[in-house]
Amino acid sequence: MIFQRALRRELFSAASAVFTTLFTITVTFMLIRILRDAAGGKIASSDVLILIGFYSLDYFPILLILTGFISVLLVVTRAYQDSEMVVWFASGLSLTRWIAPILSVALPLTMLVASLSLVVSPWANEQMQEVRNRYEKREDIAKVAPGKFQESRGGGRVSFVEEVSGDLSKVQNIFTSMMNDGRSSVIVAKEGKVEIDAHGDRFLVMSQGRRYDGLPTEGDFQMMQFEKYAVLLSAQSNLDANNKSAKALPLRTLIDDPNPTRDGELLWRASLPFMGLLLMLLAIPLGYVNPRVGRSANMIVALILVAVNLNILNMLQLAVVQGKISFWRASWPMHVAVAILTALFFLWRLKVNSVWHPSSVWGRIKCRLYRKKNQQCVDHQQMVGN
Known part of the structure; x- marks a missing residue:
């Protein structure tokens, strides 16, 4: 219980810093774009602050997904760098013991992402469209x-x-x-x-x-x-006010009156909560670093995985909109692939004595490079594995 409370406290602290940074960057780029539209006469100058608020609500699901993933990654990486994981493993505890406390934070965050993605973001898009249409209707x-x-x-x-x-x-x-x-x-x-x-x-x-x-x-x-x-x-x-984009349609309309465009929008909204939950679990084994080495490379690999995940989701959404694949066939492959990848990473980190573990492979390479005796190589590999 002490470990779980300390972990949750550290996660909330890291999440606050990460979300503040991401939100500040996002609002800055939104402000530049909205001010450019206002200067070009596309929107009213009095609507700038209103549109920034609606755009923020629209981007909240993605920001929360990135916040959860990066926060877990930072906490796990810090535990490895401060050699806390050495004590953890020496006490006979497994890496899987991190799943329960991480889920205690990930599940509420996933529910928040689901509510924002399914309800709040469509409402924000509808309000943005109404603000723009109201300005366009003005003579x-x-x-x-x-x-x-x-x-x-x-x-x-x-x-x-x-x-x-x-x-x-x-x-x-x-x-x-x-x-x-x-x-x-x-x-x-x-x-x-x-x-x-x-x-x-x-x-x-x-x-x-x-x-x-x-x-x-x-x-x-x-x-x-x-x-x-x-x-x-x-x-x-x-001036057809009923011509709403799929992003501004409520969830009930997407379900009751489907078409390829609306199915693609429904796929995007429904996929975000599952993607956020799986990425937070993936961050646990992905947070491994050598205490003697920096964590920059580890963070770059993690962010590349997030970018690939989002791009695959965009490609699946485009395929559904174009009618190349149905909603049900596109809704599960990506999440299953990420779940399998997460399980493989956990197995990879748990089986430290495996011959294919990075420490064992690196030990064999060092032995061959320096031409040490066989027993010395075995002792070295066992020491690195432990």
Whole structure:
């Protein structure tokens, strides 16, 4: 019990440091990307902090999986480096005795990853999509910052306003330049507001203004003065709020109305908890290091295994989306392979006296290199194995 409490305390301490580091790096990259989108007019500047929060919730499952795996790896590696494992094995205890205390931390973490992956992440994606759609639904003229020229998404309109009302529905002193059938059109108006017709199409209705078509030096130049003039901003067909991506769909919808795209998303969500649990168990035998050698190489190998695991999951998800393999056939091979690999690593570390154990192989190589006597080589191998 004392060992388990100390191990859990050390795991929580390592997990706190690892999660803080990973979360800080992730938020930094997200902030750079979101600020770039805000500067490019893709999102509203007032939505930056909201989107960072939703993106964080979406990345939480992966961050927790990496946190659990790296934390177990660090704790086991430290025990080897401080020669605590020598005392552990000398006391007649096995490496498998680490499984129970690790599971006491891994199982709650797996349940948290499952809830985030199956429920919270879809909700966060739905909210992100709604925030972006709400900004896209806003008329281009309302996206213009006062005193700044702004190009529309299609690139066919450049707008400038002097003042915007608080509810963003009215603008004052409007300048708009458009291209119609290869001809330049310039509209200036004192005021404009948004109106929606019976079909759901959005129009910018400008009042007390003028329109100039063509160039003054051309013969077909036209100028007209109007009391009211409407410009189509967006059609209802382009504002379909029900067109959600698979990432934003709730779990019930993925199960009740399946298709290849939704099956691929369901595979990703369901695989993350199992992957996190198996990786934390794999970190126990993978944490072995020679106390006289650094642990950098060991950490690199571990991170490569995580990257390979995630890439295989992405490949399986892509195969399901493309209809090359069914959901049920893609849901189990990777986890079975990782479980077998974990069992093999445990056997490899437990059978220290095996002729194929690294210490035994290295001992035989040293004996052949230095041409020692056979008995000395055997004694050396036994000493390294023990």
